[in-house]
Amino acid sequence: MRAAVGRRQASRLGDGPTLTEVEDPKDGKTVKRLGSASVPGSTGTRFAWIGAHDRAGNKDCCAKVVRHLNDRLRGSGSTETPPGNHEKQTLLSPRPGFASFQESAGPLNNNHGANQMDLGINGRVAVVTGGDSGMGFKTAEFLLREGVKVVLTDIDDAQLQKAAEELAAYGEVRAVAADLSRSKGIEVLAAFANMAFDDKPTILVCAAGITGASGDFLELTDDDWLEAIQTDLMTGVRATRAFIPGMRKAGWGRVVLFSSEDAVQPYVEELPYAAAKAGVLNLAKGLSKAYGPDGVLVNAVGPAFIATPMTDAQMEKKSKEKGISFDEAVKQTLDEERPGIVAKRRGKAEEVAAAVVFLCSERASFITGEFLRVDGGSVMTMGA
Ligand SMILES: NC(=O)c1ccc[n+]([C@@H]2O[C@H](COP(=O)([O-])OP(=O)(O)OC[C@H]3O[C@@H](n4cnc5c(N)ncnc54)[C@H](O)[C@@H]3O)[C@@H](O)[C@H]2O)c1
Structure with a gap:
């Protein structure tokens, strides 16, 4: 699913998104992909552009988004490039x-x-x-x-x-x-x-x-x-x-x-x-x-x-607290707390x-x- 990368040349656009030129292994053409950005003052806020490439007409769109988001992240229209390495890329070749x-x-x-x-x-x-x-x-x-x-x-x-x-x-x-x-x-x-x-x-x-x-x-x-x-x-x-x-x-x-x-x-x-x-x-x-x-x-x-990570965590907690297996925790929950679930499963x-x-x-x-x-x-x- 993840495309092999022939050549990378990151263009750093500051403490924000990056446009990276990569060679598409399928046809050797150079395409641009958007990287990730951190947002000052907002812990852990990042974005990544997945699977966008200019063969689908997204090149201009990518550049527009990069410009727009960089301006927003800087809080100004400045084009100055602050330091920071943001070369993490997600390169995909979506199946048609x-x-x-x-x-x-x-x-x-x-x-x-x-x-x-x-x-x-x-x-x-x-x-x-x-x-x-x-x-x-x-x-x-x-x-x-x-x-x-x-x-x-x-x-x-x-x-x-x-x-x-x-x-x-x-x-x-x-x-x-x-x-x-x-x-x-x-x-x-x-x-x-x-x-x-x-x-x-x-x-x-x-x-x-x-x-x-x-x-x-x-x-x-x-x-x-x-x-x-x-x-x-x-x-x-x-x-x-x-x-x-x-x-x-x-x-x-x-x-x-x-x-x-x-x-x-x-x-x-x-x-x-x-x-x-x-x-x-x-x-x-x-x-x-x-x-x-x-x-x-x-x-x-x-x-x-x-059955999702949310109830997995609850069942793991219960199994530890009660000294029972995960499956026993599920069964006990079904019997005691979810008697209405007719299929008797998550x-x-x-x-x-x-x-x-x-x-x-x-x-x-x-x-x-x-x-x-x-x-x-x-x-x-x-x-x-
Ligand atoms: N699993 C159940 O049995 C169950 C039952 C009833 C309702 N729900 C509800 O269904 C929804 C999906 O739950 P799920 O079981 O798939 O759980 P999940 O834990 O797999 O998914 C919930 C997702 O919400 C994300 N999230 C939490 N806080 C966030 C935040 N501040 N900003 C952005 N994302 C945040 C988590 O990172 C996680 O990926 C939840 O709203 C949950 O309350 C779940």
Whole structure:
């Protein structure tokens, strides 16, 4: 997947993005690729341009983005080159077309591979937060398979680049690392995403989230609460505020916010998380009413006990604390805390991603303000 590099010549554009000339091993032509940048005052905020090359007409676009972001990073229009080595490059040769679902996914995807339903979003641009892991990653993959161009974002630069490299096999991905629990992070994401492709994003999937502090309510501090609220609620607030205006202008938009079963069925050990996710539900409903008339449909999904790094960490903690194996921890959780899950197993990221991509699609044109539980039956009531 990663193209071999014949020759590199980095053009440093300061403490920011770099354009690097490389020789494409396929045809020997020199192409330009955008490197990564650090953003002063915003810890860990980086971006990387993945898989862009001028054969696809991106050369000018690359240069434009480099100039724009460098100006933003410097806080001026200065062209002076500050010191700093930023030659890290991600060079990819995306496979043309999209792999069929049968090729790499399990039986779940076989129906999709038959292309029985055109989701009608081919060519659109999506932003996926929390995109380098778990359900965000799978959602990005499924969107790419539908021909959607994806701006992938997450907090850890190295992990994000790795994920973007993997996803480039399925379509066009641009990646920018940002801490969305801070307003600076969303500024960087918005600037990048609005210039990443010719079209602006009209699909937004907010999957960034943390379990946050857990334990006895009486022991939890304000900071514990604020951490969960900043990440589990405010990342969605900031992202919708940044991208809904573009959708309104386009007269078409889809937003899917990751809530949780916890929003309607709080687990007493995870109250900051549960309350923040309840806020997400409320946000989704409110936004659906506010911007539905402009063609922007906003929904929330409510997964429960999905096998991702998030619940892996919870199960590892439980297995250590109780001196039981990982599998025993999963079984115990299912028996004692998730008796409603009829399949008696954790859900799969792709089972949630499929629902999310449907909600992002043209086919979901009469669904808004909905809370779609993808929880295997964990929430045992009929209502939200
Ligand atoms: N796994 C479950 O059982 C489950 C159940 C209900 C809801 N959810 C929700 O689904 C979403 C996806 O979770 P997952 O299970 O795939 O977990 P995950 O940990 O695999 O993915 C979450 C991603 O969010 C990113 N993130 C965290 N803080 C961030 C920040 N400040 N800025 C940018 N990115 C940040 C993380 O780096 C991570 O990659 C989350 O919102 C989670 O709360 C998960």
